[in-house]
Amino acid sequence: MQLVRGLHNLRPQHRGCVATIGNFDGVHRGHQAILMRLRERAAELSLPSCVVIFEPQPREFFTPDTAPPRLARLRDKLELFAAEGVDRVLCLAFNPRLRELSAEAFVRQVLIDGLGVRHLEVGDDFRFGCDRAGDFAFLQRAGAAAGFTVEAATTIEVDGRRVSSTRVREALADGDFPQAQRLLGRHYVIDGRVLHGQKLARQLGWPTANVQLKRVRAPFSGVYLVSAYVDGRKWPGVANIGTRPSVDGDGRAHLEVHLLNFAGDLYGKRMRVAFHHKLRNERRFASLDELKAAIAADVAAAQVYWLGAPLQ
Structure with a gap:
């Protein structure tokens, strides 16, 4: 698996991929479902799979004193991505410059000019860009104009509730390790x-x-x-x-x-x-x-x- 740190390290050979974007804290079963679909779509299109993540995570940048404790460090995430068969990870520094990037500029600089995305897998509640102005509908419109497809990731539930990093943290804080194992798959x-x-x-x-x-x-x-x-x-x-x-x-x-x-x-x-x-x-x-x-x-x-x- 290849790690690319920052847009400035992207090269022409990195263009053309199937991508997803998110924090992926803990790489739980919901994340694993996204990564499985990412692999499937990459295989269908004969393209590498790419996960776009941020360091620090956005909430750690905006509210460092109240951001939730991490389930996984960057090193842990990379090991878990590799185990899930991800081909490439683009790690973007979440800093004032990225924070001020509009949704339009993010799509242009990261997805189109940087990665040359052909297909994008994201959650239907995904928000991005300055003031979180970009959403799933925005990505669909941008993809239609730029020539890439966008698909909403399937929600994975345990006990009738969506699997999330928050639920994993709650289980760990409660000492409910069997539940945490069910949510994480390990x-x-x-x-x-x-x-x-x-x-x-x-x-x-x-x-x-x-x-x-x-x-x-x-x-x-x-x-x-x-x-x-x-x-x-x-x-x-x-x-x-x-x-x-x-x-x-x-x-x-x-x-x-x-x-x-x-x-x-x-x-x-x-x-x-x-x-x-x-x-x-x-x-x-x-x-x-x-x-x-x-x-x-x-x-x-x-x-x-x-x-x-x-x-x-």
């Missing part, structure tokens, strides 16, 4: 490199891997039963994700994972953490002794859970 995972931390958990007798999040906020917080993938091997474990209120910190979200019966050096390795069950909320403890006792209870619960139920 376990929710966080992937990151293991970094050096304060090593407080090691001092308390329960060494943890400090997994790099690369995000200010996480979509949920608390203590969870997890399975972690390191060097192609799966390990059962327990994890805390949150701001660590019992430890003086920077206010950012952190992910710390204790692997059961693991001995070895994890620093610098990539760890993929899948979440299965919530044990408790994150809380502030009055002393390190209380924190140590709580961690011991969490690890004991994880040992009982994983010994009684094999990893799926």
Whole structure:
């Protein structure tokens, strides 16, 4: 899969494609349906498929303090796109210049002059351009004039409701990981490199891997039963994700994972953490002794859970 960063990096060989546009946060089952249709139309027209995304996501640009926490970083999205068979991703920097682009200019510069789109798959509620003036009807008219077709993506429902990134966040925040799995079509995972931390958990007798999040906020917080993938091997474990209120910190979200019966050096390795069950909320403890006792209870619960139920 090819990644193109910005319109200025588009070349003549990039013209002529079947495209879709959106945030694709989490690449859930609704997104997967769009990408499946994108592949089908690309095959019918013998053209490459292209996904157009934005960094940061528009709401992160307009209201960074209240934008919803991300389900997936850019790296995660690219890996998921590749797994879905996408040929090319155009990542546009969402900045003041792009924000001021009219709907007409966006279609001309991005879709026509930039990508030479022959077919476009978008949701029927898709809005774009300055002040969100462009919509599905506008794209249909623009496509008819410029020679590309436009099709509305099929809505995917679970339990009679549309699958959305918002629903996934709600399920994760509620600790309803079976529901999140149904909406995503897979376990929710966080992937990151293991970094050096304060090593407080090691001092308390329960060494943890400090997994790099690369995000200010996480979509949920608390203590969870997890399975972690390191060097192609799966390990059962327990994890805390949150701001660590019992430890003086920077206010950012952190992910710390204790692997059961693991001995070895994890620093610098990539760890993929899948979440299965919530044990408790994150809380502030009055002393390190209380924190140590709580961690011991969490690890004991994880040992009982994983010994009684094999990893799926």
